Amino acid sequence: MWKNRSINTANKFRKRLFGMGENDGFVFKAVVYLLLIGIGFVYLYPMLFMLVNSFMSLDDLVNSMVKWIPSTLYFENYAKALKVLDYKTTLLQTLLVAGVPALLQTVAAAIIGYGFARFDFPLKKLLFGLMLATFVIPTQITMMPTYLMFKKYELLGSLETFIYPAILGQGLKSALFILIFYQFFKRIPAVLEEAAEIDGAGSLKIFYRIAIPMAVPSIIIVFLFSFVWYWNETYLAGLYFGNELTILPLELQRFADSYNKVYPPGSPGNQLNEAINLAGTMLTIAPLLILYFVLQRWFVEGVDRSGITGE
Structure with a gap:
């Protein structure tokens, strides 16, 4: 025992x-x-x-005894960063530059993905392969021809340089988003559409009454990823927009030069230290963090249900 x-x-x-x-x-x-x-x-x-x-002052930065806890919360860094970035105006332009193309790209990717998933038409496999090839081909290869085309049609310096490719399914990472919708719509049981057809519904009605409500997780994922990619796209924004439009990440790259213009050498507070630069960085990524925390539940649910892991 x-x-x-x-x-x-x-x-x-x-x-x-x-x-x-x-x-x-x-x-x-x-x-x-x-x-x-x-x-x-x-x-x-x-x-x-x-x-x-x-939040550290210059004295805290040079003090080797101060590591993680500032002696005082120094808000002057954020005040200077807000002024240098012209934050209110730049933020509104960034929301416009990122939000409008992201929304249009989501709509276009859903329509194209549904078309590839549910319809058979001539050269379908060829067109699908060409669509995937646009994701494989580096942006640097198509950048200059696209720039010259926009210049020819006098579109440079306007948001249309981002809007038109998004509408036509050629926006940033559009091929990936089309593939996401394609995989999702392929999993929808065909009997649902057949039942709708028996009730007299056409293809368009089936799309927005049956397919779209079921694709909400994919829509959330595509829009958020598209929004973030447009938000962080500095190279194409600087090339296409020139001085007409700007975005926060682009202004952050120019932060040192802009700071010297706002606070010329010899003026009070003209020294650009690390803390002010970090304050500008925090202000640049703060809207994305807020967006994630607000949509966190739907974002995680969308990733789980659509099977997307991101890049």
């Missing part, structure tokens, strides 16, 4: 430690949590570093 009791105790301990069947043991859970904490720290460390240092 004593021996059996010892064996049962050992089995229970082994089960709790290593798990058994579908139950995960303590060792497995500990390893998973340690990995998640480590990965989370790698992602959060730069953000925490920027946030803490953006």
